[in-house]
Amino acid sequence: MFCFQCQEAAKGTGCTIAGVCGKTSDVANLQDTLLYVLKGICWYNEKLRAVGANPNKVDKFVFDGLFSTITNANFDAAVFTKRIIKALQLRNELHVLSKEAGVVLPAELPAFASWTGNTTEEFEAKAEEVGVLSTENEDIRSLRELIVYGVKGLAAYAEHAYNLGSQKDEIFAFMQRALVATTEDLSVDELVALTLETGKFGVDVMALLDAANTGSYGNPEATKVNIGVRNNPAILISGHDMKDMEELLKQTEGTGVDVYTHSEMLPAHYYPAFKKYEHLVGNYGNAWWKQNTEFESFNGPILFTTNCIVPPKASATYTDRIYTTGASGLNGAIHIPDRKDGKMKDFSAIIEHAKKCAAPQEIETGEIVGGFAHAQVFALADKIVDAVKSGAIKKFFVMAGCDGRMKSRDYYTEFAEQLPQDTVILTAGCAKYRYNKLPLGDIGGIPRVIDAGQCNDSYSLAVIALKLKEVFELNDINELPISYNIAWYEQKAVIVLLALLHLGVKNIHLGPTLPAFLSPNVANVLVENFGIGGITEVEQDLELFMSAV
Ligand code: FSO
Ligand code: SF4
Numbered sequence: 001m002f003c004f005q006c007q008e009a010a011k012g013t014g015c016t017i018a019g020v021c022g023k024t025s026d027v028a029n030l031q032d033t034l035l036y037v038l039k040g041i042c043w044y045n046e047k048l049r050a051v052g053a054n055p056n057k058v059d060k061f062v063f064d065g066l067f068s069t070i071t072n073a074n075f076d077a078a079v080f081t082k083r084i085i086k087a088l089q090l091r092n093e094l095h096v097l098s099k100e101a102g103v104v105l106p107a108e109l110p111a112f113a114s115w116t117g118n119t120t121e122e123f124e125a126k127a128e129e130v131g132v133l134s135t136e137n138e139d140i141r142s143l144r145e146l147i148v149y150g151v152k153g154l155a156a157y158a159e160h161a162y163n164l165g166s167q168k169d170e171i172f173a174f175m176q177r178a179l180v181a182t183t184e185d186l187s188v189d190e191l192v193a194l195t196l197e198t199g200k201f202g203v204d205v206m207a208l209l210d211a212a213n214t215g216s217y218g219n220p221e222a223t224k225v226n227i228g229v230r231n232n233p234a235i236l237i238s239g240h241d242m243k244d245m246e247e248l249l250k251q252t253e254g255t256g257v258d259v260y261t262h263s264e265m266l267p268a269h270y271y272p273a274f275k276k277y278e279h280l281v282g283n284y285g286n287a288w289w290k291q292n293t294e295f296e297s298f299n300g301p302i303l304f305t306t307n308c309i310v311p312p313k314a315s316a317t318y319t320d321r322i323y324t325t326g327a328s329g330l331n332g333a334i335h336i337p338d339r340k341d342g343k344m345k346d347f348s349a350i351i352e353h354a355k356k357c358a359a360p361q362e363i364e365t366g367e368i369v370g371g372f373a374h375a376q377v378f379a380l381a382d383k384i385v386d387a388v389k390s391g392a393i394k395k396f397f398v399m400a401g402c403d404g405r406m407k408s409r410d411y412y413t414e415f416a417e418q419l420p421q422d423t424v425i426l427t428a429g430c431a432k433y434r435y436n437k438l439p440l441g442d443i444g445g446i447p448r449v450i451d452a453g454q455c456n457d458s459y460s461l462a463v464i465a466l467k468l469k470e471v472f473e474l475n476d477i478n479e480l481p482i483s484y485n486i487a488w489y490e491q492k493a494v495i496v497l498l499a500l501l502h503l504g505v506k507n508i509h510l511g512p513t514l515p516a517f518l519s520p521n522v523a524n525v526l527v528e529n530f531g532i533g534g535i536t537e538v539e540q541d542l543e544l545f546m547s548a549v
Pocket of ligand 2: 003004005006007008009010014015018019020021022023028071072
């Protein structure tokens with residue numbers, strides 16, 4: 001195996017024996033082979049799309065497959081074997097369809113459009129040839145992977161929007177075109193251009209998901225979320241999928257089973273449509289990586305709707321309480337199948353399981369505040385603008401992104417603690433857990449941590465920045481008193497970063513370490529064109545940020 005797609009890549013270069021995330025080498029290899037076959041599917045589908053003969057089911061198959069290969073999404077080797085078999089069947093189907101549609105195919109098909117295998121062993125072995133390291137030039141490899149990871153992030157957000165009935169053919173077409181392009185003989189300049197175009201589609205997909213979420217559940221509102229517990233058996237729901245959230249709340253209503261959110265599902269509490277559920281009790285625990293202890297004390301079953309799984313240790317007592325759905329998977333866990341024929345997913349098994357469990361053990365008490373997506377911030381715009389004009393707010397810090405288990409991430413807690421009192425943090429994603437329970441106070445009623453929501457709600461932060469630019473009549477988004485100190489972990493953070501670059505945001509600091517997949521030359525392109533930088537020590541960085549415009 002070779003994988004370097006996330007911030008935890010071993011030794012800052014790549015995981016080769018097993019993933020720091022817990023991914024085994026067989027799963028890593030199967031994921032590489034799945035990606036290879038998906039590229040073949042996209043190759044045919046692009047040609048079919050050009051003549052209007054592309055079957056719709058391909059789009060879902062591709063984004064689902066990509067999503068399942070995101071860090072911490074799916075650890076189940078059997079799922080990948082099955083998916084590769086299905087992918088090969090689908091690719092063959094597209095071959096036949098292409099001929100029927102009069103598509104002219106080359107006499108010699110590219111390998112990814114013709115290679116085939118039958119057994120798990122063959123699928124695993126193929127990865128040796130087609131994995132990340134098959135691209136020898138390190139700059140080309142770096143750009144290709146940057147694009148692939150951005151597209152994986154796109155796939156995740158496209159899937160959530162799709163589940164809410166929203167989709168855009170242009171986004172699917174781009175994802176597929178971009179994957180195929182990573183197999184072509186493109187120059188560094190062409191790949192850089194494609195990387196930036198990926199960012200454009202990042203903005204589009206986050207806007208699509210924002211419209212789908214707010215259209216379905218209303219605009220997030222400033223909300224106090226309970227972090228204590230009550231005395232009923234309960235289900236803990238994690239991940240990002242709001243459709244799953246909705247259906248779980250509907251099906252648990254009146255059953256005596258409570259629902260709590262974990263990690264990135266916290267923002268569900270901010271949506272008006274979910275507030276009516278009295279049994280949606282609160283947010284339990286912290287960011288994804290603390291699940292090893294928090295799931296023990298939760299006592300009830302846990303539902304993963306997307307990535308952010310930490311494979312339980314052999315000594316864990318909660319393994320048999322784990323349920324997965326959608327793109328997520330874990331060997332030994334119970335997988336709740338997709339919706340069929342317009343019906344809801346069937347959560348009855350997890351609800352019955354919960355009834356037999358003890359109520360959660362309290363690990364914290366109190367409340368956290370969030371719900372400051374674009375509409376809520378616009379409602380407060382006058383107050384915010386006055387505070388900036390009067391000098392009560394000197395600067396905003398976008399500290400969005402991810403949390404993770406590395407000790408070096410203590411930096412973000414210390415950074416938040418040491419920020420001057422006249423600064424405000426704008427956050428989204430699970431990075432917030434590093435400082436959302438600190439007593440940072442408020443500025444004239446404006447909380448010093450403004451939480452817009454999930455990582456995809458970074459879109460809201462961009463919309464807010466664009467609005468401020470308009471209010472202050474500036475020519476450039478970079479003239480605003482906003483600094484960007486972003487923590488990244490997995491591929492959704494990659495698409496968020498590319499989206500910000502597309503919007504013209506400069507001087508983003510990325511930590512706790514720069515991606516292992518950036519070659520020195522590609523990192524240089526990002527430094528020279530966008531002023532991307534890493535982080536150093538809190539004091540030093542604070543000085544740098546505060547002295548910038
Ligand atoms: Fe994971 Fe966090 Fe939301 Fe990231 S919980 S790490 S970019 O914020 O994605 O999924
Ligand atoms: Fe390593 Fe990250 Fe890949 Fe897991 S996802 S194998 S931790 S680089």
